[in-house]
Amino acid sequence: MAQRTMWRDFAKGLWAENPVSRQLLGMCSTLAITNAVINGLAMGLAVGFVLICSSGLISLIRKLIPSQVRIASYIVIIAAFVTIADRFMAAFFPPLSKALGPYVPLIVVNCIILGRAEAFASKNPLGRSLIDALGMSAGYILALVVLSSIRELLGNGTLLGRKVLGAGFEPWTIMLLPPGAFLTLGLLIGAAYQIERRVRRRRAR
Amino acid sequence: MSLSTRLAVVLTMVGLISAALLVGVNLATRDRIAANKQKEIDEAITKVVPGSRVSEKIYEEKGFTLYAGKDEGEKLLGYAISAATGGFQDQILFIVGTNAELTRLNSLYILDQKETPGLGAKITDRNAFLRFWEGKDIRQRLMLRKPPVGMDELGPTEINTITGATVSSESVLAGVNGALEKTKRLKREGKLPVKE
Numbered sequence: 001m002a003q004r005t006m007w008r009d010f011a012k013g014l015w016a017e018n019p020v021s022r023q024l025l026g027m028c029s030t031l032a033i034t035n036a037v038i039n040g041l042a043m044g045l046a047v048g049f050v051l052i053c054s055s056g057l058i059s060l061i062r063k064l065i066p067s068q069v070r071i072a073s074y075i076v077i078i079a080a081f082v083t084i085a086d087r088f089m090a091a092f093f094p095p096l097s098k099a100l101g102p103y104v105p106l107i108v109v110n111c112i113i114l115g116r117a118e119a120f121a122s123k124n125p126l127g128r129s130l131i132d133a134l135g136m137s138a139g140y141i142l143a144l145v146v147l148s149s150i151r152e153l154l155g156n157g158t159l160l161g162r163k164v165l166g167a168g169f170e171p172w173t174i175m176l177l178p179p180g181a182f183l184t185l186g187l188l189i190g191a192a193y194q195i196e197r198r199v200r201r202r203r204a205r
Numbered sequence: 206m207s208l209s210t211r212l213a214v215v216l217t218m219v220g221l222i223s224a225a226l227l228v229g230v231n232l233a234t235r236d237r238i239a240a241n242k243q244k245e246i247d248e249a250i251t252k253v254v255p256g257s258r259v260s261e262k263i264y265e266e267k268g269f270t271l272y273a274g275k276d277e278g279e280k281l282l283g284y285a286i287s288a289a290t291g292g293f294q295d296q297i298l299f300i301v302g303t304n305a306e307l308t309r310l311n312s313l314y315i316l317d318q319k320e321t322p323g324l325g326a327k328i329t330d331r332n333a334f335l336r337f338w339e340g341k342d343i344r345q346r347l348m349l350r351k352p353p354v355g356m357d358e359l360g361p362t363e364i365n366t367i368t369g370a371t372v373s374s375e376s377v378l379a380g381v382n383g384a385l386e387k388t389k390r391l392k393r394e395g396k397l398p399v400k401e
Contacts, residue, residue, distance in 0.1 A: 035322045065219075069212045073219045080223035084230045091234035094241045101319050155323060173369050176323030 009128055013135030020143035020185075021192040025111040030144060031181040033103050037160045040148030041141065042096045046089065046104055048137030050081045051113050052130060055121040059129035062122045074117045075108070082107045112140060143188075150184050151175045246287065246300070249314045250274055253302025254283040263398060264391060271388060271397075274302070281305045286388055287316065290380025293372045295319040297328070301381050303343060307389055310347075313338040313381065318373075325373035334374070337364045338381075346382050349374055 019025045026047070033039045054077050058065075065073050086104045089097040097104065107113070116136055121129040152158055155175030157165035174180050206214070250260045254274030264271040268289040274282050284307065287300040297318045302311035315329040327333040341347060342361040353365035366374045391397050 033322075039322070065215055066208070066212055068208075069216050072216060076216075076219050076223050080226055083227055087230050087234045087238070091237040091241065094245070098317070099322070173324065177321070 005128070006131055009131045010135035010138075013132065013137070013139035014142065015139070017136075018139040018143060018192070019112045019115075019136050020140060020147075021189050023112075023115070024189070025115055026140065027185075029103050029106065029110060030147065031178065031185060033100060034144055034148035034151055034181060034184075035155065035176045036099075036152050037145060037148045038096070039099055040144035042089075042093075042100060043103060044137070044141030044144045046085045046100070047107055047110060047112065047140055048134075049085050050078060050107055050110075051116060051137050051140075052133040053081045054078045054113055055116055055129045055133035056126060058117045059121040059124060059126045065122075070122065071114070071118075074114060074122075078113050078117070079108045112136060147181075147184055147188060150188075151180055155180060245316060249287075249300045249316060250285040250302070253285050253300055253312050253314055255302075255311060257282050257285075260285065264396065269384065269387060271391070273398075283311060284388060286384045288380055288384040290376050290383070292318060292376045293320050293325050293370075297373075297376055297380065299377065299380060301338075301384060303385070303388070307385070307392060308342065308344050310338055310341040310343045310381075310385075313377075315377075320370070320373045324367070325370040327367050327370060328373050328377055334365070334367055334377075343385050346386075347378060349378055 013019065015022075017023060020027075020030055029043055029047070033043045054074070057077055058074055082105060085107070086097070089100070089104060116133060120132045124132070149159060152160075153164060154172045157163060157169045157171050172180070175184070247260065250272055251257055251274070254260075254272075256276060257274030258277050259275045259279070260272045261275065262270060263273050270287045272285040272287070274285055276282055283302055283304045285300055285302045287298070289296045289298050291297075295318070297320070298316040299313060300316055301313045303309065304311065313335050315335075318326065318328060320326045320328060329335070337356075337359065338347075341364070345362050347362050347364055348360075349366045350359060350363045351366040351371065353368060359365065364374070364378060388397075
């Protein structure tokens, strides 16, 4: 039983409540940095770090924080972890830190993190909150990697910087620009809903 | 404890603990981050002035720093100019190397930029952009070639424009031309220590 709750806490972030395709949270970074797989992956890991740390801490101190100042407290905690992630990247992965530019500090306002703090970590014990954060992070990374793979492949003919499509392929530059992000994301969300509907219909039979 | 004091105490505590944490992280990473930046500049100087072992800052003003690249015997091999130019989104920081006579451009290196990834950001790509600058004649102003042509068709002062990123290409061109002109003027005015 306990095992099943754990699995459910984790797996809902991957599909049923995927932060990108189902909750439509964190769209700003999702649209902006998914033009190369390495950027999507780095952004996903940075958000994952902040999400797991802040969910854990918020769950630990959830009974000490009066509800009137909870949002302010959460934001300060989240901002602290974001700054840690930002400094850490600048110190140890300078090229990645350069590529992501202003989007790392902007993780502070990524609604996935405040959303999970408010909807889950502030009401559940540490263990479940961490698993929820892990699942959400995995779902976010998954969505970003799928999105950035499509965009990098079509927009540049490469995957993780390596040439995949032959010389005969004319890159669709628009895929690297904001319209490409909206198009890909829209189609992806549509596809996710379509799959979900089919699965449900099959189950109902 | 009344509610309002409790709110103040909790928020203050959260703020203080976060601040203490950040002070620690800053202390732990500060030197490394500064070293990363300095290392990048030093590496860039040796890249744009080939063969240089020692670099000396010989002139500095806002958004413009001039280094002399020398060999072990203190012989001047060339200049490395680090300067900023307004790009499509934000400043582009670049470093450009010349020979000691200021007649030939060795190479160009982009230190920092926030151009559109996949388009303007190609200014950092050697194949797409930076190789066009190597060995150019800088006795005259450099010019952009649009649409781009093959390497052997490029004139001695011509640089290929990046397709889809004209603004970024033009920004770099204006920045490099400006930096070169300023260096030549400084040299004419005798403000550079000359030892060739």
